[in-house]
Amino acid sequence: MSKLWGGRFEKKPEEWVDEFNASISFDQELVLEDIEGSIAHVKMLQKCEILNEVDAKKILSGLQELYIEAENGSLQYSVEYEDIHLNIEKMLIDKIGDTGGKLHTGRSRNDQIATDMHLYLKRRTAEIIDLLDELQQKLLHQAEENIETIIPGYTHLQRAQPISFAHHLLAYFWMLERDKERMKDGLKRIDISPLGAGALAGTTFPIDRNFSAELLGFNSVYENSLDAVSDRDFILEFLSSSSIVMTHLSRLAEEFILWSTEEFQFIELDDAFTTGSSIMPQKKNPDMAELVRGKTGRVNGHLTSLLTVLKGLPLAYNKDMQEDKEGMFDTVKTVVGSLKIFIGMVKTMKVKKENMKKAVGEDFSNATELADYLAVRNIPFRQAHEIVGKLVLHCIQNNMFLKDLPLHVYKDASPVIEDDVYDILAPTSAVERRNSYGGTGFQQVKYQIEKAKGKVELSLQK
DSSP: OOOTTGGGOSSOOOHHHHHHHOOHHHHGGGHHHHHHHHHHHHHHHHHTTSSOHHHHHHHHHHHHHHHHHHHHTOOOOOGGGOSHHHHHHHHHHHHHOGGGGGGGTTOOHHHHHHHHHHHHHHHHHHHHHHHHHHHHHHHHHHHHHTTTOEEEEEETTEEEEEEEHHHHHHHHHHHHHHHHHHHHHHHHHHSEEOTTOTTTTOOSSOOOHHHHHHHTTOSEEOSOHHHHHHOOHHHHHHHHHHHHHHHHHHHHHHHHHHHTSTTTOSEEOOGGGOBOOSSOTTOOBOHHHHHHHHHHHHHHHHHHHHHHHHTTOOSSOOGGGGGGHHHHHHHHHHHHHHHHHHHHHHHHOEEOHHHHHHHHHSSSTTHHHHHHHHHHTTOOHHHHHHHHHHHHHHHHHTTOOGGGSOHHHHHHHOTTOOTTHHHHHSHHHHHHTOOSTTSSSHHHHHHHHHHHHHHHHHHHHO
């Protein structure tokens, strides 16, 4: 049989040209969506009396058989028929005869592929939102277990101020909350049906686009047929949101990698998410975290790639747009896999509380507490900053910490300092007293956890 579009052509392409042109090697990922879209299209054609009942039933029966075979993984695809649409149409014609050729009445592959991708991304975005929910729950559980676990907080990767470990973990909870909101908002643009827009100009058949959209569970239809077949901004938005998700996961991966080193020893990752060395028996490498960190560049690349593909395209469809799918599929696979890895890592990681406690007891992360102590006693903060800086230098030169300084040294630095300064310098006190809204104080962290629980519960109810 000749190609389904081959009527005006005098010769067939060479085999290697077919292979270069074809997308079936990757767009077979859309097989279920493609058949679902076709089923809705046929039901609409029957409703609008464009197809008679006998033909419609015959086509629907064939499509439903193909759907079952697709679910079972028993369909065989051919490069000769280029893409998922022509492969399915050819299989349908082979199954039910020439009546199968009526399937494509009133539509084009242009609106067909756009419909497939809208259906695909609608489902996979919902899956990603569920995984974000699950990761948030695991972070929240660890936070509840570590409200009064104190860890050094860093800026420039230098010790800055002591903070609650729960507070640190909750920072990622709220990043993921915004990621989830972006994904949910993106669904508004995904939840639109292009079906029935035709190649670019609509169709002369009296179709009912709203009916087919309703059958497919779409909230609305594209208002402009050119826009419907040319639009890929819903994929761009998904890729952008996914890049931000991966960036957040990459940052947490970096912290897990650092915290699990011998130098930090703040956490230990479960064996299930680490690997060994082929030559060094003692090694326990955080490979899963490193892979997530590395795969972030891959997702960012897919966003840049599609932006570049689309930037110079005139309306409507162009073959360049075939390049929209592989990056989308790979991004879904990467984000889903990365979230599942992190759900497992966060759930099973061991928090080494004593090592964290020791770390904040042997540094200068309490220096700000001393500066604030002086400021409360009516010393201008800039002067207080200089006084404390000189005390820190004295400690460094004498191999000691602020908590080790005798009171007379403090008195020499500033007569307003009393023996209560040692209570202020204690890491637990330093954290506990930071009770500004959103701060790391234990009461604020508890309040934050309650708000986070409310977000999770609200999400689970939907």
